[in-house]
Amino acid sequence: MTRLSALFTSTILACAISVPVAAQNTHPVTGEPLAEDQTFQYRLLDQFPSIDPQLIEETAGGHVARQIFEGLLTQNADGTLRPGVAEEWSSEDNQTWVFTLREDARWSNGEPVTAQDFVFAWQRAADPATASEYAWYVELSQIRNAAAAIAGEVGPEELGVRAIDDRTLEVTLSQPLPYFPQMTVHYTFMPTHQATVEAHGADWTRPENIVSNGAYVLDEIAVNEFFRLVPNTEYWGAEDVIITEVTGLVINDANQALTRFQAGEFDMMDDLPAGSYPRLEADMPDVAHSVPRLCSYYYTVNQSESGHEALQDPRVRTALSYAINRNVITDQVLQAGQAPAFSFTHWATAGFELPEIDYATWTQEERMARAMELMEEAGYGPDNPIELNLIYNTSENHRQIATVVSQMWRPLGVTTVLNNFEWQSYLEIRGNQNFDVARSAWCGDYNEASTFLDLLTSNNANNDGKYANDEVDRLMAESVALADPQPIYTQVEQILAEDMAILPIYHYTQNFVLDPSIRNWAMQNTENNWYVRDIYRVAAE
Numbered sequence: 205m206t207r208l209s210a211l212f213t214s215t216i217l218a219c220a221i222s223v224p225v226a227a228q229n230t231h232p233v234t235g236e237p238l239a240e241d242q243t244f245q246y247r248l249l250d251q252f253p254s255i256d257p258q259l260i261e262e263t264a265g266g267h268v269a270r271q272i273f274e275g276l277l278t279q280n281a282d283g284t285l286r287p288g289v290a291e292e293w294s295s296e297d298n299q300t301w302v303f304t305l306r307e308d309a310r311w312s313n314g315e316p317v318t319a320q321d322f323v324f325a326w327q328r329a330a331d332p333a334t335a336s337e338y339a340w341y342v343e344l345s346q347i348r349n350a351a352a353a354i355a356g357e358v359g360p361e362e363l364g365v366r367a368i369d370d371r372t373l374e375v376t377l378s379q380p381l382p383y384f385p386q387m388t389v390h391y392t393f394m395p396t397h398q399a400t401v402e403a404h405g406a407d408w409t410r411p412e413n414i415v416s417n418g419a420y421v422l423d424e425i426a427v428n429e430f431f432r433l434v435p436n437t438e439y440w441g442a443e444d445v446i447i448t449e450v451t452g453l454v455i456n457d458a459n460q461a462l463t464r465f466q467a468g469e470f471d472m473m474d475d476l477p478a479g480s481y482p483r484l485e486a487d488m489p490d491v492a493h494s495v496p497r498l499c500s501y502y503y504t505v506n507q508s509e510s511g512h513e514a515l516q517d518p519r520v521r522t523a524l525s526y527a528i529n530r531n532v533i534t535d536q537v538l539q540a541g542q543a544p545a546f547s548f549t550h551w552a553t554a555g556f557e558l559p560e561i562d563y564a565t566w567t568q569e570e571r572m573a574r575a576m577e578l579m580e581e582a583g584y585g586p587d588n589p590i591e592l593n594l595i596y597n598t599s600e601n602h603r604q605i606a607t608v609v610s611q612m613w614r615p616l617g618v619t620t621v622l623n624n625f626e627w628q629s630y631l632e633i634r635g636n637q638n639f640d641v642a643r644s645a646w647c648g649d650y651n652e653a654s655t656f657l658d659l660l661t662s663n664n665a666n667n668d669g670k671y672a673n674d675e676v677d678r679l680m681a682e683s684v685a686l687a688d689p690q691p692i693y694t695q696v697e698q699i700l701a702e703d704m705a706i707l708p709i710y711h712y713t714q715n716f717v718l719d720p721s722i723r724n725w726a727m728q729n730t731e732n733n734w735y736v737r738d739i740y741r742v743a744a745e
Contacts, residue, residue, distance in 0.1 A: 231446075237743040239721060243449040244736055245470035247461045249599060250627035251428045251454050255409050257394040258329040261337035261631070261666070263647055263732075266391050271433055271450060271736050272416040273394040276303050276322065276373070277385055278735065282728040283651060285385060289317055289395070289417070290373070298380035303373040303388075310438040311397055312414075312421050319367035321395040327353075327360035328401075329392050337635075338392040340664045341649065345387045346377040346684060379685050386650040389733065419445050419737035428454050433736075446740040456626075458600050465717055472725075474716035478601045481540035481715050490720045494541045496552040497714035498648035498730045500656065502545070503594075503609075503707040508637045508670035514590045515640060519582040521704035524641075526575035527612050529568050530709060537604055540715040545708035547697045548646075549656040552711075552730050556653045557690060559697040572615070579616045589617040596622070596643035597630040605709070606643065634668045642668065644706070648731055653693045654683065660705050671705040 230237050252265035257273055260266055270278075276290040290303040309317035328334050330342045330353040343350040348364025364376035377384065387393070397415040404413045411422045419441065420433035433450040435442060453470055455461040458477040465473050476484070484492035505515050505524075514520045530544035546564035549556055563571055579585045594610065596602040603624060610620035620641075625633060634642045646666075648655040658664060661680050662672035679696050683689035700706070714732055718725055721741045726734040 231740060231742075234723075236723070238446070239741040239743045242447050242741055243451070244447045244472075244722065244739065244741070245451040245453065247465065247470055247473035248452050248454045249456060249458075249475045250597065253628050253631065255422070257391045257396055258325060258334055258336045258338070260391050262627075264627075267734070268422075268431065268433075268452065269391040269394060270418070270733060271420045272414075272418040272422055272436075273391070273396075274309075274418045274439075275390070275394040276305075276388045279389055279726075279729060279731070279733050281724065281726040281738065283726075283731055283733070285389070288389075289322075293385055295384075298382045298384070299377045301375045301377070301384055302368075303375070305371040305373065306440060307371065308440040309417065310440065311417050312436050312438050313397075314438055315397075315415075316370065317395060317417050318370040319373040320370070321397065322373050322393075323365050323367050324398045325396040326365050326393060327363050328396065330354050330363050331360040332356045336392070337665055338390075340658075340666070341387075341390065341392045343663075344654070344658050345384060345393075346379055346381045348376045348378045350378075381684060383650065383652050386652065390649050419735070420450060430454065439737075441737065445737050447736050450736050456598050462717070471719040471722050472716060474714060475599065475601065476540065476715050476717065478537050478604050479539045481538075484717060488717070491717050492715075493718060493727065494713045494715045495727055496550075496730050497712040497732055498550045498553060498651065498655075499645050499712035499732075500545055500548055500550050501542075501645045501709045501712060502548070503709065504634070504639075504642040504644040504669040505671075505704075505707060506637050506639055506641070506669055507672075510637045511670075512590070512592060512640045514582070514584055515592075517582045518703050519578040520584060520590075521707070523575040523578040523582070523616055524613060524618070525704050525707045526563060526571040526578070527616055528609055528707065528709060529612055531568070532612075533605055533608060534710050537608060538601070538710070541713040542710040545711045546701070548660070548700060548706065548708055549653045549693065549697065550648065550711045553648065553653050553656070554651045555690070556693065559694040559701075561698070561701045563701070575616060584617055586615075586617040589619060591619045591621060592640040593621050593623060594641045594643070595630065595633060595639045596624050597627050598624050602643050609709075637668065637670060641707075644668070645712070647712075651731060654680065654689070657693060657696050657700075660700060669706065671703070673699060673703060673705070675699060676705075 248264050254260050255265050255268050257269050274288045276288055277285050278288040280286050289305050289309045291306040292304040295301045329336050339354045349362045352358045353360045353363050366374050368374050400415040401408045414422050419439045421436045423432045423434045425431040431452050435445050461473050505521050534542040534544055546561045547559055551558050584590055594606055596606050606622050646659055658680055660671055661677050676696055676699055679692050683692040724739050
């Protein structure tokens with residue numbers, strides 16, 4: 205059986221199996237011979253700052269949370285919804301949603317997972333005292349009183365979520381939202397164990413303290429080195445779990461990481477060295493993969509009061525964007541199927557149509573000529589140069605892109621000082637607006653265009669450039685109630701392009717190498733939500 209066809213077995217794997225799969229010699233569904241070694245190792249570019257579901261703000265921590273916690277719903281390998289802790293969910297009006305929890309859901313300490321655990325976690329996410337970077341996501345989900353709770357105007361107990369009984373969770377929205385179930389997959393909406401959080405405070409996620417409800421539990425962690433997960437014997441689907449140990453290795457250097465992958469030290473890595481994919485695909489077609497990924501790579505421009513004076517002028521921001529030759533970055537630097545971006549929302553987003561953006565149809569020569577004119581109109585240029593500080597997190601790929609872009613900006617009279625920082629420092633510096641331009645990327649939290657466009661509303665905590673436009677705020681608020689919000693999304697994208705709210709650069713593909721003995725990887729999940737509980741290792745032929 206091929207790896208591709210194995211992708212379609214993920215829903216079948218949920219069936220009851222009389223004995224643990226890991227104890228069998230062949231896969232119970234596919235019949236493939238299983239390897240004796242059922243461990244899985246992968247590489248992380250950076251150390252995740254947190255695995256607390258209500259404090260996670262980036263993808264590395266999100267991948268770990270997906271293994272050790274489980275929300276109401278999860279996803280199949282193709283990104284479609286499947287039951288998690290909730291075995292049923294329904295709504296008659298898309299405004300009041302009822303989730304029925306499975307009876308056998310357990311925390312790793314053996315206690316039942318109840319509806320109250322979700323109430324606690326969601327209230328915690330909205331509570332200003334938690335200082336969650338994703339509190340805005342609770343508001344975005346349209347849960348009643350979310351905005352007021354986040355602002356501290358009402359207590360978090362006023363949030364529109366309640367436990368009708370231990371197994372029934374009711375969520376009331378301020379207005380209908382048909383894709384609300386999709387949003388519950390996100391780590392912000394995963395449950396947390398109240399007694400553990402209250403007993404240990406900020407240390408509750410340490411291996412010796414943590415209580416979780418996913419397929420795995422955290423066994424060991426060495427910051428900036430590695431972490432290790434082992435199966436959660438209390439997990440409701442424990443008998444279906446095949447992988448017996450998960451190890452994540454933090455390796456900042458992409459070239460070193462690739463060398464170690466090829467030496468067999470681990471099974472999967474993404475963030476491949478820039479330009480390496482064509483060679484890897486040619487040499488190892490069963491190992492190298494490139495699939496659509498709902499992420500957009502862009503430069504954030506600091507438009508707050510602390511930002512560079514020149515960057516407050518949309519003509520300067522527009523000139524900087526026009527001067528970026530995106531095809532050079534995608535076709536010569538990265539070389540892995542990325543698409544040049546002239547708007548924010550990823551082209552593969554479900555139900556989304558790319559808007560017509562004028563400068564996307566121009567030649568690069570035309571864009572550069574207009575960029576020179578705009579800089580002159582704004583009072584800048586080679587005769588009145590400006591110096592910009594561009595920050596990025598440590599990565600050879602980010603460094604190469606920043607270097608190329610800085611050269612593209614030189615004809616505009618722009619000198620660019622490049623500064624790289626390790627991940628946690630970079631997040632803090634960017635979040636505190638201590639930069640002029642910052643390397644940024646946004647990956648969809650759910651598969652709908654609002655996951656991108658809401659980022660650039662004025663009240664979004666992750667809007668690190670502090671771009672603000674009242675019309676964008678109004679339109680995005682209006683879009684929630686529409687059966688077909690696409691016309692509004694098109695209008696918002698056009699406003700963002702006119703203001704040059706950000707400098708879009710490219711739309712991602714997920715480029716990675718995967719040991720071919722690992723099967724049932726979520727190749728078709730454009731959100732890159734993968735669950736180790738679904739994968740397994742086959743024996744060598």
